[in-house]
Amino acid sequence: MRTKARRALSRACALTLAVGLAAVGTASPADAAGLTLTVDVGQVVRPATQVASGGLYGVGSDTQPTTDMLLPLNPTSFTQPPPGTTHLGNGATEPCCDALDVGGNITRSGAQQFIRLPDIYPSFPYQWQGWGDWESKVTEMVNDRLDATGTTGIHGWELWNEPDWTWDSSAGSFNDGWTRTYNLVRSLDSVTPIVGPSWSYYDHNRTLDFMTHARDTGTLPDVMVWHELGDTDWNNFDDHVADYRAIENQLGISPRPIAINEYNSHSQMDIPSVALHWMAVLERHGAREAHRAYWFEAGTFDGLFTLDNQPTASYWLYRWYGAMTGNIVETVPHSWLDGVASYDSSRQIADVVFGGDWGDNTVRVTGLGSFGSQVDVTVLYTPGSGRHTHVAAPTTVLETTMSVSGGEISVPVDDMNAEGAYRLQVTPAGGPTTDWQQVYEAENATVSNANTHSSGNASNGYYVGQIDNDTDMRSDSFVDFTVNVPDSRDYTMTIRYANGTGSTSTHGLAYNGGAWSTVSYPPTDGWAQFETVEVTVSLQAGYNVIRLAKGSPYFDGGTGYAELDNITLN
Secondary structure, three states, rough: OOHHHHHHHHHHHOOOOHHHHHOOOOHHHHHHOOOOEEEEEEEEEOOOOOOOEEEEEEOOOOOOOHHHHHHOOOOOEEEEOOOOOOOOOOOOOOOOOHHHHHHHHHHHHHEEEEEEEEHHOOOOOOOOOHHHHHEEEEEEEEHHHHHHHOOEEEEEEEEOOOOHHHOOHOOOOOOHHHHHHHHHHHHHHOOOEEEEEOOOOOHHHHHHHHHHHHHHHHOOEEEEEEOOOOHHHHHHHHHHHHHHHHHHHHHHOOOOOOEEEEEEOOOOOOOHHHHHHHHHHHHOOOEEEEEEEOOOOOOOOOOOOOOOOOOHHHHHHHHHOOOOEEEEEEOEEEEEEEEEEEEEEOOEEEEEEEOOOEEEEEEEEEHHHHHHHEEEEEEEEEHHHHHHHHOOOOEEEEHHHEEEEOOEEEEEEEEEOOEEEEEEEEEEEOOOOOOOEEEEHHHEEHHHHOEEEOOOOOOEEEEEEEOOOOOOOOOOOOEEEEEEEOOOEEEEEEEEEEEOOOOOOOEEEEEEEOOOEEEEEEOOOOOOOOOEEEEEEEEOOOOEEEEEEEEEEOOOOOOOOEEEEEEEOO
């Protein structure tokens, strides 16, 4: 989070887009044209999980933004202030966004959240009131969460925020303060992951010192968190990840997931192409999740909506990104032209969001041999307008049918704007395999207290296993599928599963907050050896969230164990 004083530091070093992007690298956008972004549909990077679709203070209340507004964005996670927050962020006149108050909205949208403990303080930088005061606050915040037995999706306690400049030296060293707070939280809650240390920027020496101390005191974070807030920090993210992984290896620490719970700069927050650069590097270099920075108003998903709940230009970029299914595939940038691409084999859709340079450029898509000799191509555009400008819909730039040669096409995109963003969609001539998505992969869904694994037996190369826990709302294991159907009616849902127990296992099934029923899984030939069962679900037209659970609030718990590959709706 930033106060006006802190933002002033950012403004002092901020540059315009063209100058800022020219500050590093080999060519500035103003000089470039004739560039080619290459996409290889056959080279899988990871399952599509919308790594960058999160926000700090992105959800303001149970209705701001509404769940219906959030669902098309397929958000991954948020960082929200703690229960009982008194924090007045960025000019606010009253506290907002209490993690428990917004928890239902976040869960309904298919997302999860970190709770930022120091936002219990009213102002920023935080005004330290002594260890007795802090430990009393921490105890109350954790106990408030533990009392909220119907709330799921809390997947981390963030113990502090930006300690490199907000930690009060009168409290002792930050490393010792981390250990003391870690041990207090663990004495109250031994289950929920602890995340941090949440530096305002990545630094080798500081990280090495912190991780050494945390290893030696048994207080390692479960998720490694830092911020990436500079105008061109996206250009350095791969180096930061590589350096951090080398520290883990040096210290003999098992790899931690990486979460960037604030990304993008004050000066470039509302430029779609800059957000796109962040998406590309976060996907490419292994972040588990990342959250748009909170520079302005809370509850607008950090500028994806105007103050009166209308979509901005950046909204359309994130909506295109949220629609990506199947696998994220390889993109090779050229100068400042970059992008994120996905391939959904169940529908034969290749999707690319791209941008970052001026002039007449090209997107080359390879690996299209299975698409046939002709493909339909659509290119859409969203401009570089800011967070107060309503953009009702993207602009269609190109609609055509192209011939496939050697399994590839080259799509010209003329007169590109370096601040805007673009979407390219490629399908076999005549459209996708089905006119609405019917197959939903478990690894693309919201996976709570379970793990994604790779297997050649799985329908898209991945499946979700270790769906094992049914103890309480903190550790319950379930998978939430966000589906979008054309009509309100009964659907046959085919579940592709594996059960290596030798006996029938069960999961709970619920959707849209409705009543629980039971799904039975007869034994299969072993783990990752998949069979199918069918059940009937009654869904409303549009978005629905379907939960398959070993454990969940208001459900007594499943029996045995089962793995999930996908669900198919008909």
